[in-house]
Amino acid sequence: xxxxxxxxxxxxxxxxxxxxxxTNKCNYECSYCHPDLRDGSIKPANYDDISxxxxxxxxxxxxKGVKPYFEFGxxxxxxxxxxxxxxxxxxxxxxxxxIISNVLALFIGGKAI
Numbered sequence: 001x002x003x004x005x006x007x008x009x010x011x012x013x014x015x016x017x018x019x020x021x022x023t024n025k026c027n028y029e030c031s032y033c034h035p036d037l038r039d040g041s042i043k044p045a046n047y048d049d050i051s052x053x054x055x056x057x058x059x060x061x062x063x064k065g066v067k068p069y070f071e072f073g074x075x076x077x078x079x080x081x082x083x084x085x086x087x088x089x090x091x092x093x094x095x096x097x098x099i100i101s102n103v104l105a106l107f108i109g110g111k112a113i
Contacts, residue, residue: 015096016066018057021074022050028076038075047082051089058093073100 022045026038044050054070061068070090077083078101090097 014066015069016057016061016064017069017071019071019073022072022077022080024075025079026075027079040075042074044080047080047086050086054086054090054095058095061095068095069098070095071098071100077101 021042023040024037024042025040026033029038045053054068057068057070068090072083077099080086087097087099
């Protein structure tokens with residue numbers, strides 16, 4: 001199954017956008033990020049609550065005839081062991097996911113910067 005797929009979201013009427021800062025914990029100290037984005041003062045909800053919320057969003061979107069589009073950010077969302085499971089849950093239900101992460105920004109040409 002191809003995980004990467006680009007979709008034109010230029011018509012906002014077809015999508016329900018959820019911009020979700022799961023936490024502000026980050027294991028990097030990038031100079032361009034504000035310290036508030038990595039101090040860990042915002043604790044994430046547990047996975048079961050997050051999963052139920054995602055299900056509620058899908059139900060709402062089905063009623064409105066739109067597709068859910070989740071954008072995850074905050075601190076470093078890829079730190080959560082369950083994050084991959086959450087992404088697959090959304091994809092398998094037909095939703096879209098965008099991730100704001102510094103993990104990819106730290107690698108250029110396969111080398112850490």
